[in-house]
Amino acid sequence: MCKHILNAQVSIRAPCCKKWFDCPECHAEATDHELRKTNEMIFLCKKCKKAFRKDVNDYEDEDEFCPHCDNHYVVEAKTPVAALGVEGDDARMDS
Numbered sequence: 001m002c003k004h005i006l007n008a009q010v011s012i013r014a015p016c017c018k019k020w021f022d023c024p025e026c027h028a029e030a031t032d033h034e035l036r037k038t039n040e041m042i043f044l045c046k047k048c049k050k051a052f053r054k055d056v057n058d059y060e061d062e063d064e065f066c067p068h069c070d071n072h073y074v075v076e077a078k079t080p081v082a083a084l085g086v087e088g089d090d091a092r093m094d095s
Helices: 024-030
Strands: 010-013 040-045 051-055
Touching: none
Parallel strands: none
Antiparallel strands: 010 040, 040 051
């Protein structure tokens, strides 16, 4: 599970080391080399668990969906936000 993108819908196969990662930051943390750029991306849908390829040079609006299960995998990324809060009632307020 990706700690950088909370709603990642696919994993991406890194062309440099042939390993699966949820985002480029996960690749950077787990390896000692840079992520190699490529025009052909290999994805693994987290909903149906099937892999598929996409050419980034020939990308259309309908390519935002898994070809196997129609999972919409191109979504706005939700990233973790640090927050401090108090759970429950503040005992100082009741005194």
